[in-house]
Amino acid sequence: MSIDLVRLNTLQQQYATKIIQHDTDKTLSPRYIAGGDVGFEAQGTIARAAMVIVTWPELKLLEYQVARVPVTLPYIPGYLSFRECPALEAVWHMLTIKPDLLFIDGQGIAHPRGLGVASHFGLFADVPTIGVAKSRLCGQYTKLAPEAGSVVDLCYQGQVIGAVLRSKVRCNPLFVSVGHKISTASALIWTQQCLRGYRLPEPTRWADAVASHRPSFERWLAQQ
DNA sequence: GCGACAG
DNA sequence: ATCTTGTCGC
Numbered sequence: 001m002s003i004d005l006v007r008l009n010t011l012q013q014q015y016a017t018k019i020i021q022h023d024t025d026k027t028l029s030p031r032y033i034a035g036g037d038v039g040f041e042a043q044g045t046i047a048r049a050a051m052v053i054v055t056w057p058e059l060k061l062l063e064y065q066v067a068r069v070p071v072t073l074p075y076i077p078g079y080l081s082f083r084e085c086p087a088l089e090a091v092w093h094m095l096t097i098k099p100d101l102l103f104i105d106g107q108g109i110a111h112p113r114g115l116g117v118a119s120h121f122g123l124f125a126d127v128p129t130i131g132v133a134k135s136r137l138c139g140q141y142t143k144l145a146p147e148a149g150s151v152v153d154l155c156y157q158g159q160v161i162g163a164v165l166r167s168k169v170r171c172n173p174l175f176v177s178v179g180h181k182i183s184t185a186s187a188l189i190w191t192q193q194c195l196r197g198y199r200l201p202e203p204t205r206w207a208d209a210v211a212s213h214r215p216s217f218e219r220w221l222a223q224q
Numbered sequence: 225g226c227g228a229c230a231g
Numbered sequence: 232a233t234c235t236t237g238t239c240g241c
Binding site (some may be wrong): 037038039040075076077078080081083084105106107110111116117118131133134135136137138175 | 228229230231
């Protein structure tokens with residue numbers, strides 16, 4: 001069976017028109033913020049999605065869920081969301097608490113057709129969503145200052161599609177972009193407000209800790 | 225044709 | 232993403 005990339009491409013263009021790139025909630029003051037991350041197991045045949053709920057502004061871990069779903073598509077740059085969304089949708093349904101803001105590991109609109117995983121899933125969840133990727137998919141940006149907090153625009157075809165943020169000194173920058181129902185400015189501000197001394201914002205960092213059984217998560221489990 | 229290419 | 236120990240640097 002071959003993969004119909006032409007059809008997926010068409011779907012992306014269709015979904016991209018539905019992405020809201022402004023603040024739906026002008027005065028967003030979330031009670032709960034979620035973080036989502038996807039990993040793979042069993043030789044890449046199973047997608048494992050982890051999602052956490054943290055409180056704002058404490059950013060304390062409140063809930064976590066993990067879902068395992070059979071993989072249906074290989075990794076193809078530009079089509080990541082079709083590979084990871086099924087697992088993300090599965091964990092989403094398992095959540096007891098629904099967030100007011102969501103962080104997804106990967107690009108939002110900083111994608112060739114404006115539909116990275118964060119935007120694709122944000123459309124499904126219908127919640128303000130921010131995409132935070134650890135590397136670039138597309139777009140150009142100028143040299144970033146070495147200090148933590150330095151930021152530059154991520155541009156693509158004459159448009160600002162996101163921000164490149166050095167969240168921590170001596171670390172590669174983060175690529176922040178609009179997922180859904182939020183503006184580029186707010187996506188950057190909320191990402192900065194969720195930083196607590198590490199390269200990744202807390203929601204994403206916790207999701208990764210849960211998915212990878214990091215010692216920080218094991219310690220949290222022990223004192224529950 | 226050649227290089228780039230989220231996770 | 233994942234396979235994986237130690238190791239260099241702050």
